[in-house]
Amino acid sequence: MTQVDNPKNIPSQGGATIRTAGSTTGFSPLDDQVDPQEYAHLLDLYDSSFRNIAEGEVVKGTVLKVTPSEVIVDVGYKSEGIIPVDEFLDETGQITVQPGDIVDVLLERTEDREGYVVLSREKAEKMKIWDEVEKAYAERKVVIGRVIERIKGGLAVDIGVRAFLPGSQIDVRPVRNLDALRGQELRMRVIKVNKKRGNIVLSRKVLLEEENAEKKKHTLDTLAEGKVLRGVVKNITDYGAFIDLGGIDGLLHITDMSWGRVSHPSELFQVNQEIDVIVLKYDPATERVSLGHKQLHQDPWSNVIERYPVGARLTGKVVSLTDYGAFVELEPGVEGLIHVSEFDDSHQKGKVDKLDLQVGETYQMKIIKLIPSERKIGLSIRALKNDEFRADWEAYTETAGRPEVTLGDHFKHQQ
Structure with missing residues (x-):
């Protein structure tokens, strides 16, 4: 020196x-x-x-x-x-x-x-990074960058130098909230580079499509009806949810989500949630997959005879009111019908609200009919009240010792 x-x-x-x-x-x-x-x-x-x-x-x-x-x-x-x-x-x-x-x-x-x-x-570091970027572009290597901010048309990403990730290249599906990606690290591929102008264009979509193609091939090779898979909820609609099985999506219809009543899929699932599903139907020609979730659990109707015999008294929750009666949930997946004629003896035709039944409220009732093969249970409030009146009547006549006593006498005695 x-x-x-x-x-x-x-x-x-x-x-x-x-x-x-x-x-x-x-x-x-x-x-x-x-x-x-x-x-x-x-x-x-x-x-x-x-x-x-x-x-x-x-x-x-x-x-x-x-x-x-x-x-x-x-x-x-x-x-x-x-x-x-x-x-x-x-x-x-x-x-x-x-x-x-x-x-x-x-x-x-x-x-x-x-x-x-x-x-x-500083310039030496930038030159090294540019050399690495050009090499990654030539050899189609993956680069990792952190999202800096949202800009016109997409995102600014730091990969050692500032680069541009177009909105159309962020994901295989449109991304609505770009601001939510700020600060996240993403795996991408360089699709355009111009060192002289200082321009670098990235794509995450290309990389995801390539990875999904590999996953899809593996999934399709092993896909079969009756197979249980773990997937990720990708999208929720009014009629069901789309589940990512690994490169291919399957539809979980709302009717196959639960044995119980479901008003909307969002009541049970959320986007990005991992869930277990079973393949109900698979068409290799169209690559359409139908999935089930409730099928992974026992059908509550399978032993309904033992649990809900005719004549049994129970409590149920009103879940729906119609012109011909009220549907009552006895447990998730098991519902019965109280026909308007079984409300009570004072019921008037066309007056469903005679007893002021309210959706969401629970009431006492009696099973008067059971057809497991049709998944039907008949319920009655009137029959339950008749039983109560009959029991009171029998108790009164036995106490009074007067079999000839009238029903009016019975009520007079109760007062």
């Missing part, structure tokens, strides 16, 4: 400075003991001892010293480069180098008008 007399910090292009001035070789033409020709020869040897590096080249240098404001780097040339410490700070503001570290720097100019070297670590 050269000796430095009266070092100076000289501004350079690219934000870096160099420390030089007064370099000495240890020889002088004024020295009577040194022949001038020999001195010139020694100078040539001295100059040739430095590295042969060209402007615009990224070279490796050794960090000699780190100060609060600058980093001094030796690149094996005549002078030591001084680079602002800002170029060596991480996201938290901490200095990332120390003396002895090897770093890449860009040699912008070997000499300016004063004979100083111009170095830049």
Whole structure:
């Protein structure tokens, strides 16, 4: 390394400075003991001892010293480069180098008008990144970037340098809320690069399509009716949910979601939720897949005879009112009907609300009919009240000892 007399910090292009001035070789033409020709020869040897590096080249240098404001780097040339410490700070503001570290720097100019070297670590990093981007483009490699912000037409992404991800290239399906992607890391592929103009265009959609094609092939090879699969809810509609099985979507219809009553699929599932489904039907020609979820659980009607025998008294919740009666849920998946004629003895034709039944309320009733094969259960409030009246009547006549007593006498006695 050269000796430095009266070092100076000289501004350079690219934000870096160099420390030089007064370099000495240890020889002088004024020295009577040194022949001038020999001195010139020694100078040539001295100059040739430095590295042969060209402007615009990224070279490796050794960090000699780190100060609060600058980093001094030796690149094996005549002078030591001084680079602002800002170029060596991480996201938290901490200095990332120390003396002895090897770093890449860009040699912008070997000499300016004063004979100083111009170095830049920041530009060296960007050049390396551009080289990597061009390589990724040529070799179709995956790049990983962080979404910076939403801009016109898409997203700005940081992959070491700023790049553009068009809205149409974000996903295989349209993405409505681009702001929700801010800060996320995405895997993408470079689909266009122009180093001269500083343009990089990315695509996540292309990568997803390629990955989905591989997943789809594997899924189709193993897909069969009756097979239980784990999928992800991708979209919810009024009539069902689309489930991603791995490169191919299947439809889970609302009627196959639960044995119970379901008003809307969103009551049971959410987008991006993982669920187990069973393949009900698969058409290889159209690649359409029908899925079921309730089929993974026992049908509540399978043993309804044991649990709901005719004559049993129970409590049920009214879930729907019609002109001909009220539908009552006995348990999820098992419903019965109270016909208007079974409301009570005072019921009038066409007066469904005679008893003021309310949807969502529970009532006492009696099972008067059961047809498991048709999934029908007949319920009655009138029959339950008749039983109660009959029980009261029998209790009264036994106590009074007068079988000839009338029903009016019974009510008179209760009052």
